[in-house]
Amino acid sequence: MRKGNLELFKKINRDLVLETIRSHQPISRAKVAQRLNFSRSTVSSIVDELIAKKFVVETGLGSSTKEGGRRAIELGFNPKSGFGVGVELTAAGLLVCITDLDGNVMRKERWDAGSDFKTIYDCILASLERASVQMDTVIAVGFCIPGLTNSKKGIIVDAPELGWKDVPFVEEMKKFLDKPIYVNNDVNCAALGERWVGGAKDLDDFIYIYIGLGSGVGSAIVANGNLVHGKDFMAGEIAYLIQEEDVSRNRVNAAGEFGVFEKKVSGKSLAENESSVQALFQGYEQGDPRSVQTVNRFVTHLSIGIANMVSLLNPEMVILGGEVAGYLKPVLNEVRSNVSRMTPIQTTVEITAMGPEAGVLGVIAYAFDQEQNVI
Template structure:
């Protein structure tokens, strides 16, 4: 119960600061002694700071000592491990970036651990300042932090969490990179005020992530969101089929790799489409149709408040996003908002931190 109350008190201070102890007790219907005891712990851990006395009340009495949240009391590390680069981001508890750097990708875990240690040092921090670390991986991961398969890194059944955890005192959490990007957009990007999100990443390949009631939905064996394998009756009649580890049927229609077969770089397709070029118009209109059909089916199934489109290709999709919204509205009577991601290449790293923070919610770093 104490742990729950501590989490409630910290969240209340964070959301409604400045507040006095009496105001916290009143809001949460807790005893003054309970609030005072927990506040003392939070002050010792520097998660909360005293801001001074507020102005006098209307009756002339003095307001209590005001408390505020201290986002600089601890920091999170996020890694987004890609096929060509590793992004390391370090933020405070509010998500303000303290350090950001890209490193060449390596599949050597010892080298990745060294990159992390270097980054902490470059940020002017010590490992004791770090509350948690999240790592986004381009592949299938388990809740235990095992990378089942990450072809780009040639990892199979790698116990990444265990290897990382053996080198750091702070907790380490592993997840899929698209899941992390979705959490990043929900924390600090276009989905900041949404608890029900469907995130689709369109880059070299296609992936997606589901957030329902503020929780990441990962499925029975962490494969939820494999939208790349969506298939239609027409696809089946044409002899299309899905095979694990290969590009999915839907992925072959709208991914950056698919678009690149028409134009390199694929971003030019959208530029020429905006100019009214006939050839590019046909390609992009088919892209819009295929994407809209699949989004509409997801909306029918999940009823998300917001569909966010991210990934490298999305950075060129400003010219078609309204058409996608209109198309989806014609295909399903269920309403949803469709928009583009706003964090760009930082989404995965920031989302890895968001995932780590979520996993330690309740602030068990207080020591019990």
């Protein structure tokens, strides 16, 4: 057997043993071997390696056997064996988040700072120090970007909010930070955050729809457990969804302009005739005729968009996120009813329960997923 193939098999076995310990802890070496149908010697060898790397710890003696035999040493996963750093970049500054391997937040801190590379690096160092986390225990650093990113090449293709276009972000950041570095779009990151520690935890097929207070509307698609990027990393650009009535009125999408669907469901479009989205929904709940008409039209357009995506992708769940989602509770049942009526394919529609840190947690999960070979 070639050396490369042998190393691959070793890694697969190592991942299986670690995941079994993580999922069934506390568990003995013998029970791990039994679950995986591995020899005890193979499991013992792998466990010794994982203990040496501090990914696994011995938690104590288990219960006595029915026969009164010697009690086995039980094993547990050590989430503090490594840490991830997530950084969300916005026009207002940075959000730095540090978690252990289970997604437990060690520190979360906002920085009113610029987005030049040296400043970003200094903020990361300061946050690590305040969290009492050593840089050598950091497995990877992920960056959540409000714009189009080429996550494979580490390039920020277009981030108008930051004033960046075709920036080789990872290459530039590596001049300061000697760690594996990853970037991804903020909506994709929010979806991954939902899958790691949120409402879509462990789901393999779901859609995350982001509706911002401004002009922003987007979605992220997780299919068969994987984030769908698309050829040009533009999968999920629902701002460009279009219907027959749009075409008949010559409302079509053009590069550099707001999308047709975006003009119907974004926070900016909702607040066109009100001082804010909040004021609009307050008027809706108070029965103001104009507010009711605006919100009903929004609900119809949103429901059609969701129904079409559900028919195309057959997701287990659709999660509504972004600032506007916080106002949608009064109309959620109507959206659910509409979607159920518009497509025979069943799904559930939920409003995110995660706060604004969904994206920064998601990019940590993304970075961890890319760095599976560290174990």
